[in-house]
Amino acid sequence: MGTEDRLADWRADALEFESQLDGVVLGLQRAVRLLTVAVFARGHALLEGNVGVGKTTLLRAAARALGGAYQRIEGTIDLMPQDLIYHTHVDRNGQPRIEPGPILAHGCDLSVFFFNEINRARPQVHSLLLRVMSERSVSAFNTEYRFPHLQVFADRNRVEKEETFELPGAARDRFLMELEIAPESSETVHRQLTFDTRYHDTDTLIGEVRESVVDYRTIEEIACAIQRSVRAGEAVQQFVERLRRATHDPTEFGVTLDNVEMDELILCGAGPRGMSMLVRAAKVAAWLDGRLDLAPQDIAAVFHETIAHRIFFTPIYEMQRGRIARPLSEAILRAVPAP
Numbered sequence: 401m402g403t404e405d406r407l408a409d410w411r412a413d414a415l416e417f418e419s420q421l422d423g424v425v426l427g428l429q430r431a432v433r434l435l436t437v438a439v440f441a442r443g444h445a446l447l448e449g450n451v452g453v454g455k456t457t458l459l460r461a462a463a464r465a466l467g468g469a470y471q472r473i474e475g476t477i478d479l480m481p482q483d484l485i486y487h488t489h490v491d492r493n494g495q496p497r498i499e500p501g502p503i504l505a506h507g508c509d510l511s512v513f514f515f516n517e518i519n520r521a522r523p524q525v526h527s528l529l530l531r532v533m534s535e536r537s538v539s540a541f542n543t544e545y546r547f548p549h550l551q552v553f554a555d556r557n558r559v560e561k562e563e564t565f566e567l568p569g570a571a572r573d574r575f576l577m578e579l580e581i582a583p584e585s586s587e588t589v590h591r592q593l594t595f596d597t598r599y600h601d602t603d604t605l606i607g608e609v610r611e612s613v614v615d616y617r618t619i620e621e622i623a624c625a626i627q628r629s630v631r632a633g634e635a636v637q638q639f640v641e642r643l644r645r646a647t648h649d650p651t652e653f654g655v656t657l658d659n660v661e662m663d664e665l666i667l668c669g670a671g672p673r674g675m676s677m678l679v680r681a682a683k684v685a686a687w688l689d690g691r692l693d694l695a696p697q698d699i700a701a702v703f704h705e706t707i708a709h710r711i712f713f714t715p716i717y718e719m720q721r722g723r724i725a726r727p728l729s730e731a732i733l734r735a736v737p738a739p
Contacts, residue, residue: 403629404692410614410622411687414440417465417613418688424461424605425454426592427583434579434705435462437684442623443576443677444533444552446518446567446709455555455581459514460606466619467612468511468549471502475520481528485540503538503547510547511616518554519564526571529554533574549616569712576677577705623684630683632694635739639696643703644675646732647711653735657727660717665724667712674710681706696738704729 418436422429435458438445447455456472463470473484485501503513515521515529529552532538537546554575556567572578583589593599614622632640646653648669651662670678682698689698708725717724 403625407622407625407629407687407692410618410625411690413614414622414688416610417462420465420609420613421458421461424609425458425583426599427586427589428454428458428581429584431579431581432458433688434577434702436688437681437702438577438579439466439551439619440623440626440687441576441677441680441684442551442620443681444554444574446572446575446578447553447555447581448578449555449581453581453583456514456516457602457605458581459512459553460602461609463512464606464609464611465613466511466616467614468616469506469509470512470514471505471510472514472516473502475515475517475525477520477522479521479525481524484525484528484532485538503532504540504545507545508547508549511549511551513550513552515552515554517556519556519566521565523565523568526565526567530571530574549619572709573671573673575709576681577702578709579705626683626687627680630686630692630694632679632683636694636696636699639736639739640675640679640699642736643678643699643707643732644670646736647707650728650732650735653732655728655731655735657724657731660724664714665717665728667714667718669712670707670710674707678703678706700733700738703733 414436417439418432421432421435425432435445439462447459449455460470473479483501484503486498486504487501488496488498491497503510513532518526518529528538532547532550533552536548536550537544539545583593599605642653646655646669648666650666656662657665678699679694681702682694685701686692686694686698704726708729711725711728712718713721713724
């Protein structure tokens with residue numbers, strides 16, 4: 401079977417994966433599509449959203465549909481790096497014991513690792529997580545442990561700011577995407593979520609997801625095949641380069657925002673890794689749409705989620721990121737001419 405035939409078969413599995421997730425969360429179709437892109441781009445994702453909007457349900461469903469092991473940890477101010485690696489306790493015989501922590505508990509079968517409220521954890525914990533995310537490995541007990549199938553998803557508490565530690569730019573840059581998890585503002589959707597008891601029992605809901613729709617052990621092979629097979633023509637490459645320049649100097653393309661001094665906005669635009677991640681995600685978006693030629697709409701479909709958190713604002717505007725980031729990315733897409 402040729403590569404294109406295999407990609408077609410894998411695409412059918414990926415769309416079924418997406419369908420399974422859509423079946424357990426309502427009003428999150430765009431978030432589910434972007435999560436699917438992240439999975440098949442082999443990228444980590446930072447989830448943004450209020451409490452109770454379905455982030456954990458979505459990730460548990462993804463773990464079940466991938467068939468790998470799932471682990472979740474809560475970010476707390478007293479969490480230390482070693483708590484991810486091991487935990488100690490006294491057994492029933494009064495003997496001290498050391499047991500594997502959440503990262504090591506499933507060994508190389510760990511597929512989805514969810515760090516809830518990551519900004520409640522200390523920077524030392526973030527540093528360890530960076531190593532795990534970038535290298536998919538960790539050193540413990542004089543041994544190097546590898547997690548070839550691992551994808552990290554984290555949630556940031558946006559409401560409470562006391563006893564929190566915001567992620568530095570280097571940490572956020574390790575996430576392929578930052579995804580907004582918010583049900584659409586449809587009265588029908590919210591009535592279903594409120595009154596349909598099917599959505600009140602999360603365990604039963606997750607149990608309806610078909611296991612191993614996509615074998616987590618094949619994701620790396622699929623991801624590599626997508627990146628090799630989806631082609632980016634010269635016009636699209638020039639378009640991506642113009643977008644990169646616009647993140648560094650929006651005024652070059654006439655980008656303006658209300659109540660923002662554009663000359664004083666940008667501290668640093670997207671770097672080479674960020675732009676390569678944009679293209680990586682866009683290739684998956686094209687593949688999911690059944691095409692092997694990258695198009696401007698594929699770039700636009702993932703631009704905000706892959707690039708906005710890689711644009712650094714000057715301090716006075718960094719405090720207003722929530723108000724500025726999306727309008728800026730949308731304005732850049734409108735201003736930069738597409739082929």
